[in-house]
Amino acid sequence: MRFAFNTPNMGIYGDVRQMVELAREAEEAGWDAFFIWDHIGSGLDWPANFADPWIMLAAMAMATKRIKLGPIVTPLPRRRPWKVAREAVTLDHLSEGRLILGVGIGSDLAREFSCFGELGDDRLHGEMLDEGLEIITRLWSGEEFSYEGKHYQLKKACFKPTPLQQPRIPIWVAGVWPNKRPFRRAAHFDGLCPIASNRSLTPQDYHDMRAYMQPYLTRGQTFDILASGNTTGTDRQQDRDNVLPFAEAGAT
Incomplete structure (x- = not known):
């Protein structure tokens, strides 16, 4: 990541x-x-x-x-x-x-x-x-x-x-989950910038959007998925615990 x-x-x-x-x-x-x-x-x-x-x-x-x-x-x-x-x-x-x-x-x-x-x-x-x-x-x-x-x-x-x-x-395309059209669009390019309306995305959201996009992915190279959040910068274990579930869910 x-x-x-x-x-x-x-x-x-x-x-x-x-x-x-x-x-x-x-x-x-x-x-x-x-x-x-x-x-x-x-x-x-x-x-x-x-x-x-x-x-x-x-x-x-x-x-x-x-x-x-x-x-x-x-x-x-x-x-x-x-x-x-x-x-x-x-x-x-x-x-x-x-x-x-x-x-x-x-x-x-x-x-x-x-x-x-x-x-x-x-x-x-x-x-x-x-x-x-x-x-x-x-x-x-x-x-x-x-x-x-x-x-x-x-x-x-x-x-x-x-x-x-x-x-x-590289082109990364934005989309508001769970609206599907932007995610089909993004699958034809190089990356995804997802958000959700009035809430933060969860690791489960990343599992779901990745699963939805998989049949539409057309490029052989790495497909990037952006996850947004805050780290402390001081507590390495806490930061690792915050980030790891998103990485495991497919965020790059």
Whole structure:
């Protein structure tokens, strides 16, 4: 099992210089990765100070050499997929192949869609996420293609350079358990970022979601499953007792 920080990009975590220093310290202390939330804020509904996570990740990439970096997670329907594809490859090259791209549909609970005149419908965002993921992965191929979807259309698109990581930059897909569609979607990619509504996930949840996803897993390589929680940092036995049931249930 590998271990990472996963911090907001707002409030005390919205200071880019402080976050870069924290990433450097995390690498020196032996952590494996550093992930950042991707929220944009929406005025008085969420009045904290925010920092752009992609600019923050670029600064972290320049200050570190080993740890993995990435957004957990970017709401792809809030973004143009070709813009995300370009940013991701640039960050992949800047970090020398250390980027993990976390994606999801996002949420309108804090009006991060509707505040800006965009629809907050989850079903719509699921359609946009599926199309966006196909576009991103095809743009990363470096080959010319056209695409005619319900939400996006591309004509003779071709992006260079291709990512350093091959066959592609790892993509981890978010889902709210026990909703099934996001977990079938994630099975076609490289990892899973699960949450549950209004509660913490249990080891039994991880057993159940892994069992559900198994028939849909299509890739031969390792499939990562993220588990979130807190360790004391001081009581090694207590931390081991907290983490081990999740590792045994399939969290990586």
